[in-house]
Amino acid sequence: MIVGDQKPFDTIKAMLADYQKILILGCETCVAVCYAGGKKEAEVLASALRMAYRLEGQEKEISDAAVQRQCEYEYNEEVADQIKAADVVLSLACGIGVQTMNEQFPEKLTLPGLNTTCLGQPTEPGVWEERCQACGDCVLDMTGGICPIARCAKNLLDGPCGGSQNGQCEINPEIPCAWQLIYDRLKALDRLDLMMEYHPPKNWSTSRDGGLRRSTRELLME
Amino acid sequence: MTDFEPQILAFCCHYCAYAAADLTGSMRLPYPPNVKIIHLPCSGKIDVLYLLQAFERGADGIFVAG
Amino acid sequence: MEYVKTLLDKIGLGAERLEMFLLSSSEGARFARIATEMTERIRELGPNPLRAKA
Secondary structure, three states: OOOEEEEEHHHHHOOOOOOOOOEEEEEEEEEEOOOOOOHHHHHHHHHHHHHHHHOOOOOOOOEEEEEEOOOHHHHOOHHHHHHHOOOEEOOOOOOHHHHHHHOOOOOEEEEEEEEEEEEEEEEEEOEEEEEOOOOOOOOOOOOOOOOHHHHHOOOOOOOOOOOOOOOOOOOOOEEEEEHHHHHHHHHHOOOOHHOOOOOHHHHHHOOOHOOOOOOOOOHHOO | OOOOOOOOOEEEEEHHHHHHEEEEHHOOOOOOOOOEEEEEEHEEEEEEEHHHHHHOOOOOOOEEEO | OOHHHHHHHHHOHHHHHEEEEEOOOOHHHHHHHHHHHHHHHHHHHHHOOOHHHH
């Protein structure tokens, strides 16, 4: 899922200072399941902001709503009236949702309430950890299902660097070395032969290096 | 401010704190009339929003008991 | 509870207005004591500033 963290309360409060009618718009997909930007978080933030501004003597009209997926026009259309009635929208979606809103409602400024952090997975209660960097050329078949792009600080493709110490990464000793994990997994699967195979250089043009990426399904295109 | 009478909400679990409050009454123990009890099936039912909305609507203080 | 307390501080209401107590059904006397303590604490803190401004 796409993981995000809510921006600090004071940052959000300062961002909205110049606006009177504010809609806080949550997204009920990825950022809702990581407790950053769902309906519940939108309601809590709206209530907290109303109180914080009122304590400073400002009466702002702050409402909240949430849509199933803010990255699709059809869902946002359902709350179009509320969006149009507001002076500004604070989106609690990921960066995609914020941009969809700005494209779909060009006359209305939508501001980001979250920092989109990564494509990750819940690893323990309250913790989400990066697992994919969307490089566009998956290598998990060669690495025992453990991603060296996302999990190695140096994105190495050819085994651990000299900084791999006792199974941990030199960048942060609390992070396991991705290549140690890969080696251990392949060994357990009795597939260490995969590490001996030669590979041509990875095609990074499918990653960010190639500029804006698009996926197409010709059958669905008009 | 001498005539200030705080409005306090007590969110109480049915099985412990609410029963305790009930016992307070049975024991004829006095406690301030400022405390208004809201009965919850369990204190696990408490929600951030209940607390924020109570403050937003003017509660002076809140305690959750369970 | 800790989360709401930090949020109350950020809002500017103050975490002291909220408290959590664990008690059993046999602690009738303690409930009365807690209710009195909280009333005294809030009396000292003064009214919810939102009420004055509402």
